[in-house]
Amino acid sequence: MAIISRKGSQLVRKHREQKERKKAQQKHWELAGTKLGDIMGIKKTEDGDSSGGKPVGEDGKVDYRTDQKFADHMKDKSEASSEFAKKKTLLEQRQYLPIFAVRQQLLNIIRDNSIVIVVGETGSGKTTQLTQYLHEDGYTSYGMVGCTQPRRVAAMSVAKRVSEELGSNLGEEVGYAIRFEDCTSEKTVIKYMTDGILLRESLRESDLDHYSAVIMDEAHERSLNTDVLFGLLREVVSRRSDLKLIVTSATMDSDKFAAFFGNVPIFHIPGRTFPVDILFSKTPQEDYVEAAVKQALQIHLSGMGGDILIFMPGQEDIEVTSDQIVERLEDLESAPPLTVLPIYSQLPSDLQAKIFQKAPDGVRKCIVATNIAETSLTVDGIMFVVDAGYCKLKVFNPRIGMDALQVYPISQANANQRAGRAGRTGPGQCYRLYTQSAFKNEMLTTTIPEIQRTNLANVVLLLKSLGVQDLLLFHFMDPPPEDNMLNSMYQLWILGALDNTGALTPTGRLMVEFPLDPALSKMLIVSCDMGCSADILIIVSMLSVPAIFYRPKGREEESDQVREKFSVPESDHLTYLNVYLQWKNNNYSSIWCNEHFIHTKAMRKVREVRSQLKDIMVQQRMNLVSCGSDWDIIRKCICAAYFHQAAKLKGIGEYVNVRTGMPCHLHPTSSLFGMGYTPDYITYHELVMTTKEYMQCVTAVDGEWLAELGPMFYSVKQAGKSRMENRRRAKEEITNMEEEMSLAEQQLRSRREDQDRKSNVGSVRAVKICTPGRKEEAPMTPKRTPARFGL
DNA sequence: GACGGCTGC
Numbered sequence: 083m084a085i086i087s088r089k090g091s092q093l094v095r096k097h098r099e100q101k102e103r104k105k106a107q108q109k110h111w112e113l114a115g116t117k118l119g120d121i122m123g124i125k126k127t128e129d130g131d132s133s134g135g136k137p138v139g140e141d142g143k144v145d146y147r148t149d150q151k152f153a154d155h156m157k158d159k160s161e162a163s164s165e166f167a168k169k170k171t172l173l174e175q176r177q178y179l180p181i182f183a184v185r186q187q188l189l190n191i192i193r194d195n196s197i198v199i200v201v202g203e204t205g206s207g208k209t210t211q212l213t214q215y216l217h218e219d220g221y222t223s224y225g226m227v228g229c230t231q232p233r234r235v236a237a238m239s240v241a242k243r244v245s246e247e248l249g250s251n252l253g254e255e256v257g258y259a260i261r262f263e264d265c266t267s268e269k270t271v272i273k274y275m276t277d278g279i280l281l282r283e284s285l286r287e288s289d290l291d292h293y294s295a296v297i298m299d300e301a302h303e304r305s306l307n308t309d310v311l312f313g314l315l316r317e318v319v320s321r322r323s324d325l326k327l328i329v330t331s332a333t334m335d336s337d338k339f340a341a342f343f344g345n346v347p348i349f350h351i352p353g354r355t356f357p358v359d360i361l362f363s364k365t366p367q368e369d370y371v372e373a374a375v376k377q378a379l380q381i382h383l384s385g386m387g388g389d390i391l392i393f394m395p396g397q398e399d400i401e402v403t404s405d406q407i408v409e410r411l412e413d414l415e416s417a418p419p420l421t422v423l424p425i426y427s428q429l430p431s432d433l434q435a436k437i438f439q440k441a442p443d444g445v446r447k448c449i450v451a452t453n454i455a456e457t458s459l460t461v462d463g464i465m466f467v468v469d470a471g472y473c474k475l476k477v478f479n480p481r482i483g484m485d486a487l488q489v490y491p492i493s494q495a496n497a498n499q500r501a502g503r504a505g506r507t508g509p510g511q512c513y514r515l516y517t518q519s520a521f522k523n524e525m526l527t528t529t530i531p532e533i534q535r536t537n538l539a540n541v542v543l544l545l546k547s548l549g550v551q552d553l554l555l556f557h558f559m560d561p562p563p564e565d566n567m568l569n570s571m572y573q574l575w576i577l578g579a580l581d582n583t584g585a586l587t588p589t590g591r592l593m594v595e596f597p598l599d600p601a602l603s604k605m606l607i608v609s610c611d612m613g614c615s616a617d618i619l620i621i622v623s624m625l626s627v628p629a630i631f632y633r634p635k636g637r638e639e640e641s642d643q644v645r646e647k648f649s650v651p652e653s654d655h656l657t658y659l660n661v662y663l664q665w666k667n668n669n670y671s672s673i674w675c676n677e678h679f680i681h682t683k684a685m686r687k688v689r690e691v692r693s694q695l696k697d698i699m700v701q702q703r704m705n706l707v708s709c710g711s712d713w714d715i716i717r718k719c720i721c722a723a724y725f726h727q728a729a730k731l732k733g734i735g736e737y738v739n740v741r742t743g744m745p746c747h748l749h750p751t752s753s754l755f756g757m758g759y760t761p762d763y764i765t766y767h768e769l770v771m772t773t774k775e776y777m778q779c780v781t782a783v784d785g786e787w788l789a790e791l792g793p794m795f796y797s798v799k800q801a802g803k804s805r806m807e808n809r810r811r812a813k814e815e816i817t818n819m820e821e822e823m824s825l826a827e828q829q830l831r832s833r834r835e836d837q838d839r840k841s842n843v844g845s846v847r848a849v850k851i852c853t854p855g856r857k858e859e860a861p862m863t864p865k866r867t868p869a870r871f872g873l
Numbered sequence: 874g875a876c877g878g879c880t881g882c
Contacts, residue, residue: 232880261882278882305880396878427879452878474878487877532880540882597882629877694882750874773875 172247176214179207180352188212188349189219192295196319197327197346199339203353204502208330209236209299210244213272216295217248221326222271225294230277232305233458234260241265241274248272261597262690277307278597281544284314285594288548295326301339302332302495303457304531310541313557314548316343334495334527342559356505358467362518370470371399373515375406377468378448381513382411382420388465388510389447391455393500395472395489400424400450401635407448419445425459426452428629431683437461453492456499460506467504467512469497471520477535480569482742483727485537486771493529497521533562538570539600543579546586547594576726576794577604595698598626605723606695607704612719614709615699617659621716623692624658625767625779630688631751632679641679648678649753652761653781655720656713657753662688718791721783724765725792729777731762737777739769740788741795749776763788 176182181202192198202208209229216227231237241258248255257266258274266273277298284290296315301308312329319327331339336348367373374392381390394400404422411417423437438461441447449461453473475490492500497514504510514521533541541562542553550556553567574580577600579590586594593603602622609618624630633641648664650656665685668674675682699706709715729737729746735756737746746769748755754764761782768778789796 234881276881278880282882303880307881396876398876426877428877454879456879458879476878489878633876749876751876756874770877772877776875 176207176211176247179211180205180354181207181211184349184351185211185215188351189215191347191349192216192326192328193219195347196323196325197316197329197343199336199343199346199348200328200330200351201333201336201348202330202351203333203355204506205354206351208351209240210247212297212328213244213274214247216297216326217272221294223294224324226271226273226292227295227297228273228275228280228290228293229297229299230275230280230308230311232277232300232303232308234276235458236300237274237276238263238265241272244272244274262694277305277311281307281311281314282597284311284318285544285547289318289322290315290325291322293325295328297328297330299330300457301329302335302528304529304533306532306536306541309531309533309559310544312342312559316557332495338559355502356507356509358501358505358510358512360501360512360514362514362521363516366517366520367515370394370472370515371403371406374403374468374470375410377513377515378403378407379410381466381468382446382448383414383417386465387446388508389441389449389461389463390466390468391461391464391503392448392450392468392470393455393473394450394452394470395474396452397426397428399470400426400452404450407450420448421445422448422450424450425454427454428632428681430632430681453496453500455503456496460503462507464503464506465508465510467500467510469500469512469514471497471514471516471525475529475535478537478566480537480563480566482744482769483569484769484771484775488771491516491520491525493526494521495528497525531560533558534560534566537599538562538566539573542567542570543574543586543590543594543600546574546580546584547591573726574600576792577601577723579604592702595702596695598622598695601723602626605719606699608722609719610699610704610707612709612715612722613707614712614715614719615704616706616708617716618719619692619695619699619706620662620688621655621659621720623688623695624662625655626691627684627687630658630661630680630684632681634679637679644677644679645751650713651753651759653713653717653720654753654779655767655781656716658779659716717781717783718787720781721765721787722791724767724781725783725788726795727767727769728763728765728783728788728792729780731760735760737764744775746775746777748780749778752778752780754780754782 170178181188188200200208200212209231213227213229216222221227229240231240237258237260241256242252245252245254245256250256252258253265253267254269256272256274257270259266259279260276261278280290280296290296298308298311298315301312315327319325327343329339329343340346340348363373371394374394378390378392392403394403401424404424407420407422411420421441425434425437437447437449437459447463449455449464451459455461469492471492472489473492473496474487476485476487478485501512501514504512545553545556553571554564571580571584574590575582575584577589577593578587579593579600581587589604589607592607593600596603596606598606602625605618606615606622609615631641631645648657648661650660661680662685665671665674665680670685670689672682674680675685696706726741728740730740732738732745735748737748738744739746740763746766750756754760763783763785764777764780765783766777766780770776770778
């Protein structure tokens with residue numbers, strides 16, 4: 083299960099006879115003897131003797147387990163649940179949920195404790211019922227009950243459901259708040275929201291006085307915001323004894339969560355899902371695409387009913403897998419019909435919607451998905467899951483300020499989540515394209531939380547603005563690598579957000595107001611003084627959404643040609659501006675987008691972001707002016723916020739990073755790529771390691787601008803000899819350095835070693851994240867270095 | 874001359 087790089091699958095094209103294939107496949111799988119329920123912690127007891135039902139004392143910790151007999155009873159009954167749902171009233175449905183049976187126990191434990199960890203399994207009803215129970219128990223008489231969700235759609239849909247159950251209109255007693263929508267009123271007592279909203283609210287009201295209880299739902303997903311909230315809310319509860327905090331978790335993290343919040347009690351609520359048979363591959367698969375294609379066909383031809391869901395790491399794999407399944411099926415005579423549907427986030431929404439449409443009678447659906455189908459999307463009727471065992475992960479290396487996007491093995495938690503997708507509407511099967519030994523010995527139990535593998539500039543700025551003096555002492559459940567924190571503080575100092583003592587400057591204070599990466603906020607602030615804020619506002623908005631350009635399979639060249647029409651030769655930023663202005667001139671038309679291979683969804687979001695940022699600018703009394711056609715001013719403004727990410731021309735089309743000396747490449751999608759126009763200096767928005775170190779979104783700048791705007795790095799006087807000297811030194815260091823690991827990677831490795839020791843298995847795989855990096859000291863030594871940042 | 878998983882304010 084080592085990290086792998088696959089350049090397309092070398093698929094064997096010849097097909098065998100149907101029977102042979104089936105026979106071979108049957109040999110290939112072994113039943114693991116494990117049902118999903120066991121892994122998830124639901125253990126059926128043969129003799130009916132339940133281990134739960136009573137508090138289990140352990141180190142003074144109370145562990146409540148609910149009646150197992152009840153859970154089993156519920157499981158048996160749940161066969162008829164969908165029919166049931168149609169006939170019963172809302173109240174009856176509520177009472178039928180597993181959580182209802184433990185309602186009073188749950189309320190008692192919440193009354194007796196400030197913080198409770200709730201392990202609520204899938205289908206327990208915790209998300210919709212917990213808030214209502216607290217409301218019924220009187221908590222809303224002195225404040226709101228807030229419930230955070232990691233995703234916007236979840237916050238909206240759950241709020242809608244709960245308002246129906248309470249018989250009120252959405253936005254009155256029950257409301258929700260997400261980034262572009264506040265659907266609450268003075269009447270609101272139950273508020274669903276994304277975790278990011280609660281984090282922003284804590285900026286304005288650090289004790290969250292409006293709330294009597296906060297439920298952090300799906301906390302085991304460990305989003306960046308969740309982790310920051312963990313640290314903050316722990317403090318808030320210690321200051322406010324009247325505030326209740328309920329954190330929901332998965333079984334495997336519950337002890338860790340309980341320990342973090344001070345040995346608080348754990349309460350288990352059984353779920354209601356169907357059993358899923360887990361089948362592991364007997365031997366390691368060399369090519370997971372090939373293996374997945376074979377497995378899907380085998381299931382399809384076996385005659386068993388039910389839809390198939392295949393998990394793949396990325397778009398390219400999905401496309402190859404889909405094509406192969408269709409192609410091989412065509413070769414077979416009299417094969418039953420199959421609809422193959424790819425899905426990933428970048429797919430236009432009309433194509434995404436297809437996976438929810440019911441296939442014609444007698445036609446099976448086969449969905450090929452990224453991990454978007456793991457949590458974000460739920461498709462009913464899936465009976466078979468085929469799990470390749472990989473996902474793509476972005477890991478930030480603070481030393482060279484670069485993200486690496488690579489294929490990694492998933493964690494055991496991911497694998498179980500994926501398997502669970504087969505057991506939503508009936509018993510199912512999950513085929514894992516890796517061995518049971520790989521699962522046990524080579525996969526991490528849980529994925530490394532985002533906070534340990536991402537750029538922290540935003541988190542640092544936020545915590546600083548909350549008055550956290552010493553960030554290294556802030557109580558994180560899993561502290562981010564210290565390197566990463568210090569680097570982020572350094573970046574904020576460069577941008578003028580922190581002063582030499584590490585305190586927030588007025589610029590920093592203004593930057594916090596914007597829901598943006600610090601460099602983008604800075605660019606917006608600078609643009610007001612430079613007289614191009616209206617234009618920069620658009621560019622910043624364009625950079626805040628995922629991919630704008632759409633490149634459909636089979637029409638690559640056509641879409642590239644259309645894209646070139648928008649190209650501004652000296653700048654990708656200006657190219658974006660150009661796209662937006664043309665879209666505006668075409669009345670924000672979606673037809674225009676489709677004609678020009680541009681994602682309509684993305685552009686609509688750009689408009690929303692722009693409008694939100696504009697509101698903040700007005701509120702902060704920042705002036706909005708356009709520089710018209712003088713686009714040099716815009717380039718200089720970009721340089722003012724991104725001078726720390728600059729590269730110098732080295733050879734034909736070759737660049738080296740000015741600070742680190744590391745070779746960097748223009749991305750082939752850049753306007754500057756292969757145009758014969760190669761400026762001496764450029765700044766870039768992002769550095770990402772994929773197949774090479776690529777600079778994404780670049781703009782040509784003048785060398786003098788760099789010296790003028792980034793005096794701590796560059797000076798005109800030094801140009802020439804000393805820079806050459808520095809580059810030479812840098813180069814030497816690169817060649818002499820042994821491979822460096824980012825801290826996230828080190829942690830990954832040490833966790834691996836821990837597990838290896840436990841299981842007595844030798845080190846199984848080498849983990850490699852980045853190309854050789856170099857030490858932090860930049861060739862351009864900063865002229866003045868701030869004192870240690872408030873440490 | 875390559876390609877980008879998923880969220881969120």
